[in-house]
Amino acid sequence: xDELSLQQRTQRRRSRRRAERLSEIWLPILTLVVxxxxxxxxxxxxxxxxxxxxxxxxxxxxxxxxxxDLPFHTGVTLYETLAGFVASIAFGVPIAIVIVYSQFxxxxxxxxLLALQSVPKIAVAPLLLMWVGHGELPKIIVVFLVCFFxxxxxxxxxxxxxxxxxxxxxxxxxxxxxxxxxKIRLPNAMPFVFVGLKVAITLAVIGAVIGEFVGSxxxxxxxxxxxxQQFDTALxxxxxxxxTVISIALYYxxxxxxxxxxxxxxxx
Amino acid sequence: MSSKIIxxxxxxxxxxxxxxxVVALENVNLTIGTNEFVTLVGPSGCGKSTFLKMIxxxxxxxxxTLSLDGTPLDxxxxxxxxxxxxxxxxxxxxxxxxxxxxxEILSLPKEDYRPRAMDLLRLVGLTGxxxxxxxxxxxxxxxxxxxxxxLIHNPSILLMDEPFAALDAMTREELGLELMRIWEEEKxxxxxxxxxxxxxxxxxxxxxxxxxxxGKIAHVIEVDLPRPRTLAMEFSExxxxxxxxxxxxxYAGRHEEPSPRST
Numbered sequence: 001x002d003e004l005s006l007q008q009r010t011q012r013r014r015s016r017r018r019a020e021r022l023s024e025i026w027l028p029i030l031t032l033v034v035x036x037x038x039x040x041x042x043x044x045x046x047x048x049x050x051x052x053x054x055x056x057x058x059x060x061x062x063x064x065x066x067x068x069d070l071p072f073h074t075g076v077t078l079y080e081t082l083a084g085f086v087a088s089i090a091f092g093v094p095i096a097i098v099i100v101y102s103q104f105x106x107x108x109x110x111x112x113l114l115a116l117q118s119v120p121k122i123a124v125a126p127l128l129l130m131w132v133g134h135g136e137l138p139k140i141i142v143v144f145l146v147c148f149f150x151x152x153x154x155x156x157x158x159x160x161x162x163x164x165x166x167x168x169x170x171x172x173x174x175x176x177x178x179x180x181x182x183k184i185r186l187p188n189a190m191p192f193v194f195v196g197l198k199v200a201i202t203l204a205v206i207g208a209v210i211g212e213f214v215g216s217x218x219x220x221x222x223x224x225x226x227x228x229q230q231f232d233t234a235l236x237x238x239x240x241x242x243x244t245v246i247s248i249a250l251y252y253x254x255x256x257x258x259x260x261x262x263x264x265x266x267x268x
Numbered sequence: 269m270s271s272k273i274i275x276x277x278x279x280x281x282x283x284x285x286x287x288x289x290v291v292a293l294e295n296v297n298l299t300i301g302t303n304e305f306v307t308l309v310g311p312s313g314c315g316k317s318t319f320l321k322m323i324x325x326x327x328x329x330x331x332x333t334l335s336l337d338g339t340p341l342d343x344x345x346x347x348x349x350x351x352x353x354x355x356x357x358x359x360x361x362x363x364x365x366x367x368x369x370x371x372e373i374l375s376l377p378k379e380d381y382r383p384r385a386m387d388l389l390r391l392v393g394l395t396g397x398x399x400x401x402x403x404x405x406x407x408x409x410x411x412x413x414x415x416x417x418x419l420i421h422n423p424s425i426l427l428m429d430e431p432f433a434a435l436d437a438m439t440r441e442e443l444g445l446e447l448m449r450i451w452e453e454e455k456x457x458x459x460x461x462x463x464x465x466x467x468x469x470x471x472x473x474x475x476x477x478x479x480x481x482x483g484k485i486a487h488v489i490e491v492d493l494p495r496p497r498t499l500a501m502e503f504s505e506x507x508x509x510x511x512x513x514x515x516x517x518x519y520a521g522r523h524e525e526p527s528p529r530s531t
Binding site for chain 2: 163165166168169170171172173174175179183184187190262264265266
């Protein structure tokens with residue numbers, strides 16, 4: 001094996017790696033484009049009525065027509081999603097801490113949480129409308145209810161899964177409970193918390209739409225509702241696409257925050 | 269040599285779920301001298317780790333007393349540093365901040381201990397790695413960091429619970445030699461738990477051989493080999509006779525004795 005062939009092989013390996021990286025980005029995009037074209041072709045060939053299946057081009061046209069109103073409705077849904085999500089963190093994390101530190105509260109609060117989680121949120125939404133009226137608040141509460149459980153469970157399990165040897169180490173130094181919490185348990189829980197947040201954020205968008213379905217006069221869920229009532233399927237598609245975009249964008253936002261906040265955590 | 273750790277009549281009895289008593293440690297009497305290097309060797313379940321954790325006040329004896337420097341042990345002592353089988357470094361802290369963890373917990377001035385942390389890291393050959401994160405280090409380097417962490421607050425007693433058991437054979441030998449060098453330089457009383465017979469003999473002034481069910485001290489062997497110790501000593505006749513003695517003590521009372529090769 002002479003040096004030249006070694007060099008050649010390194011080069012070949014490098015270009016293969018570059019090609020792999022390219023395909024990592026382009027392959028999903030290409031798939032999406034192919035699917036869109038296929039959809040368009042199906043509509044052209046099959047000529048279904050537009051209220052049954054609008055073509056991608058028809059959806060785009062509708063999106064352009066509605067363009068001035070879309071930011072407002074998107075903003076409303078985004079606001080409800082984020083407000084409920086943030087509230088679930090604000091309440092969920094402290095409750096998780098309390099559960100970890102008190103067996104009494106664990107035994108009293110946990111069954112309530114489980115029961116609350118088992119209640120279908122869509123069944124509660126009309127009640128919330130009755131109790132707190134119209135506006136954004138009932139939707140925010142639905143989002144909160146949907147996100148709360150994953151946040152609590154993941155935070156609590158993160159605080160509990162500390163290696164025994166590590167707890168022994170700080171115990172041998174007579175660490176006080178505040179030190180154990182701040183220096184060990186809380187940072188140890190962070191990767192788990194982010195797992196819960198990523199699950200919660202995707203559910204949050206669904207929660208907001210459920211809330212809007214039950215009774216609202218704005219938001220993307222509301223748009224879907226009125227557009228399907230008027231057989232404006234293209235507008236429903238537009239709203240659904242926007243909801244998907246919101247959901248994906250929020251998910252990646254959380255992942256970016258995670259990367260920044262806990263750079264030491266193992267990546268999958 | 270003055271005595272550093274005195275254990276007299278130590279018992280540990282656990283109650284199982286069915287209500288039976290299990291004796292983990294039976295009548296342990298041992299006096300460890302100041303700056304002595306003592307290894308505890310024996311099979312699993314012989315109570316060697318239990319005894320070590322008692323010195324660290326992590327486990328309370330059921331009967332008997334344990335005293336450090338002539339004072340009966342009453343809760344964790346600042347004069348003790350511990351190294352476990354796993355390095356258990358905090359993954360969110362770099363090497364230097366991991367070493368300084370005990371300083372923070374003991375509420376000592378962190379700035380005062382930074383030079384000592386650097387000195388210790390130099391002693392184990394980790395200069396230049398202060399700002400690396402644990403996941404960037406090899407197993408051996410992680411364990412070296414853990415040793416520095418145990419020594420940072422300058423305790424006079426160093427407790428080591430199978431500290432090299434998770435490392436590969438070569439790293440293990442290397443760290444053993446390094447530990448002896450640290451011990452020469454820092455002068456500590458070291459209690460070292462292992463289930464490797466050669467390791468126990470090579471490191472120790474005295475080897476405490478323990479046997480299981482119930483865990484108790486079978487015998488204490490003085491190792492009369494010159495210091496500094498070298499790996500070559502493992503092939504000497506004297507070393508072999510020590511390890512034959514230890515093996516005989518461990519397997520006494522068992523029906524079949526494994527061949528000497530299977531250590």
